[in-house]
Amino acid sequence: MSVRAGGPPLVLTQGDPAGIGPELALRAWAGRAESGAPRFALIADPDLMRRTAQRLGLAIRVVEVASPDALDPGDDALPVIPTGHSAAVEPGLPEPASAAGTIASIDMAAQFVRDGRAAAMVTNPIAKSVLYAAGFTHPGHTEYLAELANRLWGVSPLPVMMLWSETLAVVPITIHVPLRRVPDLLTTELIVDTARIVARDMAARFGLPRPRLAFSGLNPHAGEGGALGLEDDAVIRPAVEQLRAEGLDVTGPLPADTMFHARARARYDVALCMYHDQALIPIKALAFDDGVNVTLGLPFVRTSPDHGTAFDIAGRGVARPDSLIAALRLAGRLSVAGTP
Numbered sequence: 284m285s286v287r288a289g290g291p292p293l294v295l296t297q298g299d300p301a302g303i304g305p306e307l308a309l310r311a312w313a314g315r316a317e318s319g320a321p322r323f324a325l326i327a328d329p330d331l332m333r334r335t336a337q338r339l340g341l342a343i344r345v346v347e348v349a350s351p352d353a354l355d356p357g358d359d360a361l362p363v364i365p366t367g368h369s370a371a372v373e374p375g376l377p378e379p380a381s382a383a384g385t386i387a388s389i390d391m392a393a394q395f396v397r398d399g400r401a402a403a404m405v406t407n408p409i410a411k412s413v414l415y416a417a418g419f420t421h422p423g424h425t426e427y428l429a430e431l432a433n434r435l436w437g438v439s440p441l442p443v444m445m446l447w448s449e450t451l452a453v454v455p456i457t458i459h460v461p462l463r464r465v466p467d468l469l470t471t472e473l474i475v476d477t478a479r480i481v482a483r484d485m486a487a488r489f490g491l492p493r494p495r496l497a498f499s500g501l502n503p504h505a506g507e508g509g510a511l512g513l514e515d516d517a518v519i520r521p522a523v524e525q526l527r528a529e530g531l532d533v534t535g536p537l538p539a540d541t542m543f544h545a546r547a548r549a550r551y552d553v554a555l556c557m558y559h560d561q562a563l564i565p566i567k568a569l570a571f572d573d574g575v576n577v578t579l580g581l582p583f584v585r586t587s588p589d590h591g592t593a594f595d596i597a598g599r600g601v602a603r604p605d606s607l608i609a610a611l612r613l614a615g616r617l618s619v620a621g622t623p
C-alpha cells in the first residue's frame with residue numbers, strides 16, 4: 284500500500300518513549316521495502332531514536348528533518364522531526380515528565396496533516412495513566428483527536444474507534460469509560476450517530492457502499508426478552524430500527540457471545556458493540572498481530588497499532604512490528620481513498 288505517488292508521506296508519532304513504540308518505528312523503517320509500508324517521517328526525540336537503535340544493535344541512521352515534506356526519498360536514514368522535548372527514559376520505566384513530548388508529537392502530526400505536509404497520521408501507543416498523571420484530561424488519542432479536529436479544522440466530530448483487520452472489524456460504541464457507567468451512557472441517539480459515521484466512513488474510505496452492520500446486545504442473550512436486562516429492547520433495538528428505516532443494512536441486537544464465531548462473522552462487515560472489551564476482546568483474540576485501530580468520524584486519517592505500550596517487553600527487541608506496519612499500510616490506503 285502506498286500514499287499518493289509524489290504526494291506527502293505519513294507522519295508517525297513517538298508514543299510513550301518508555302514503551303515499544305520507538306523500537307517498532309525502527310523495525311518498521313528497516314523492513315519497509317519488504318512490507319510495502321508507505322514512506323513516513325517520525326516525530327520524536329532524535330536522541331531517543333539513536334539510543335534505541337544502538338541498544339537493539341540496529342544499523343539505522345537517524346537524520347533530523349524539519350517537516351515530512353523535506354524527506355529525501357533516496358536517503359536510507361530514518362527521518363525524525365524533533366518534538367523539542369528530551370525523552371530521557373529507560374525502556375519499561377515510564378515517567379510523567381515525558382508526557383509533554385508525547386503530546387507535542389501528536390499535536391505536530393495533526394498540524395502537518397492539516398497543512399497538507401503529511402497525508403495521514405499514525406500514532407504509536409501512549410500509556411493513558413502516565414499522561415493522566417501529567418495532567419492530560421482526554422481519555423485517549425481517540426477523544427483528543429476530536430479536540431484537535433476542532434482546534435485545527437474547526438469541526439466538532441463524534442470520534443469513533445474502530446479496530447479493523449481482514450478477519451474482523453469492531454466498533455465499541457462507548458469507549459474509555461468505566462464499565463459501571465456504560466448503561467447510563469448508552470443512548471439510542473449515541474448508537475444511531477455512531478452507526479451513521481461507521482456507514483459513511485466505510486463507504487467513503489473503505490469502499491464498502493452499503494456495509495452490513497451488526498449490533499451486539501448489552502446483556503446476556505441480548506436481554507432474554509427483558510428478563511436479563513432492559514437496555515437491549517429499550518435502547519438498542521429502537522436504534523437498529525431507526526437505522527433500518529434510513530436504509531442502512533443492520534441486524535441486532537445480537538447476543539454478544541455468539542456473534543463472533545466464523546459463520547456469524549461472515550454475515551456482517553462491522554460489529555458495533557456496546558463497550559470497550561466487548562469489541563476489543565474478539566479482535567485481539569483473532570488478529571492481535573495485524574489488527575489496526577482507526578479513528579472514524581475525523582476530517583483526517585489516523586491509524587494506530589491495536590496494542591499498547593507493552594512496558595513489560597520494551598527495550599528487549601522482542602516486540603513484533605506487525606500491527607504498526609499494518610497501521611502504516613492502512614493509513615496509506617485510506618489516505619488515497621475518498622473523503623467522507
Ligand SMILES: NC(=O)C1=CN([C@@H]2O[C@H](COP(=O)(O)OP(=O)(O)OC[C@H]3O[C@@H](n4cnc5c(N)ncnc54)[C@H](O)[C@@H]3O)[C@@H](O)[C@H]2O)C=CC1
Nearest residue numbers: 407408409410411412587589590591592593595596602603
Ligand atoms: N493506541 C494506544 O495508544 C493504546 C495504548 N494502550 C496503553 O498501553 C498500556 C499497556 O496496556 P496493556 O493492557 O498492558 O496492553 P499491551 O498491548 O501494551 O500489552 C498486552 C500484552 O501484549 C504484549 N504485546 C503488546 N504489543 C506487543 C507486540 N507488538 N509484540 C509482542 N507482544 C506485544 C505485551 O508484552 C503484553 O504482554 C496502557 O497504559 C494502555 O493505556 C493500550 C492500547 C492501545
Ligand SMILES: NCC(=O)COP(=O)(O)O
Nearest residue numbers: 423424425426563576587
Ligand atoms: N484499547 C484501545 C485503546 O486504548 C486505544 O486508544 P486510543 O489512544 O487510540 O484512543
